Amino acid sequence: MPGQVSPDHSKQPSTPEAATINGAAGQKLPEIYDGDGKGGGWRGASGAPCCTPLCVAASPKPPLPDHSRSVPKWFHYVIRPIAAELESFMPQPFAGEIRGLCEALGVSLGDGVLLNFAYESTAFCTSIIAQDDKGNIYHGRNLDYDFVDILSKITIDVQFIKSGQIAYRGTTFLGYVGLWTGQSPHKFTISGDEREGGSWWENAIAAFLNRNYPVSWLIRDTLSRAEDFQSAVLRLADIPIIAEVYYIVGGVSPKEGMVITRNRRGPADLWPLDPLSGAWFRVETNYDHWTTPPPCDDRRTPAMKALNATGQQNINLNTLFQVLSVKPVLNK
Structure with a gap:
């Protein structure tokens, strides 16, 4: 979806x-x-x-x-x-x-x-961060899970409130305390994509023994604590977590877009937007961007093709939604 x-x-x-x-x-x-x-x-x-x-x-x-x-x-x-x-x-x-x-x-x-x-580790995702020709940042994602018939009925949007004001918001599932998608108003947005890294129950044991954050909890904690795009990137890149993951971060100023490829202990790679060199978007699915995705699950190539066909001058929330709706980018 x-x-x-x-x-x-x-x-x-x-x-x-x-x-x-x-x-x-x-x-x-x-x-x-x-x-x-x-x-x-x-x-x-x-x-x-x-x-x-x-x-x-x-x-x-x-x-x-x-x-x-x-x-x-x-x-x-x-x-x-x-x-x-x-x-x-x-x-x-x-x-x-x-x-x-x-x-x-x-x-x-x-x-x-x-x-x-x-x-924590059953998601098949596509995240896109893009900058239009006026410097506006757009961040979109698909979050596809097993049990889609059930999870579609318990998907919720949550607003976290302090002193009567929205501190941050996110989309999650009833009974689940983490966030895979969130926004801190006037500051930054975050989405998380699964990266292959062991069985989820093994990661859970590591969490209990090492007291490391589950990956979705760090998203929520960062939305709560970080004051701007840069501090959000630093937190998401450096704090130990229980499993490997891709964090995609968008800001409110030109060039504020980043794909963070995470190991458990720290960053494996930082991949920023580079619009001055023509890299006005980044697409992250569930594979390292410097590798070739498997033919059986190549959502990256159709997404990039759709973005290039749209063009930087035409990218906005509606056209980004259309890109995310293209098969097999939308794979559930």
Whole structure:
């Protein structure tokens, strides 16, 4: 399903304390506050535990993907004690949010942890960052997953609020606390594309042992903390993560576009926009840009062909959406 994000030029504060949620059908769900401001789970404005809004909005229980067949039995045994002591193994606000969402959705804590880590490495993505001939930056992405029939029903847009203002926004799935796509208004946009790097349950164990960020959590943390495009790139490039990934970042000024190819410990490559040399767009799928994608999954070539046919003078949100809708760029 094609999607698009573009920088908003309204100045807004950064660190979030609340979230509003829109469902896949566009319905507005109630605001959900982290009343103590410390990320200790979803709470009401009074600070008391408040899962009722999600329970009502998600009633009857939403159809969540079943990953049990793809998860080794030994991992279920490992995850149980970790789930029981969640806050000891995961940073806030993520641990508290997983616990609160599991209670709200009627999902066991172990399954909630599995759900969050399973989403970390099952995406087939295309991200595009482009600059038009006037210096405006456009950032678009497709996010294609297994379980598309289910996930299309639980896809949500979330706005993170501080002092009544939007701090940042993103698109995610009900029950999942990370973000693969997000925007910090007047600052920058981020999308993440999977990079091959081991089984997701192995990455999850590494997260628990090393206390490294899951890749989608670093996106959300960067949206919350970074003040501009440059600081976002530095955070996304340098902070240790549990799996390899591509981070695509867009700013609000000319030439502010970057594809970051990540190893677990740091950057493998930084690939900026270079419009003065004719490189007015960058296309990232799920393969290193300096290699040739496999013929069975070459989304890069059709995307580049469509962008070149569009031309820098004609690129905008509508034409970028059309590029993202071309088969097989849109592959689900």
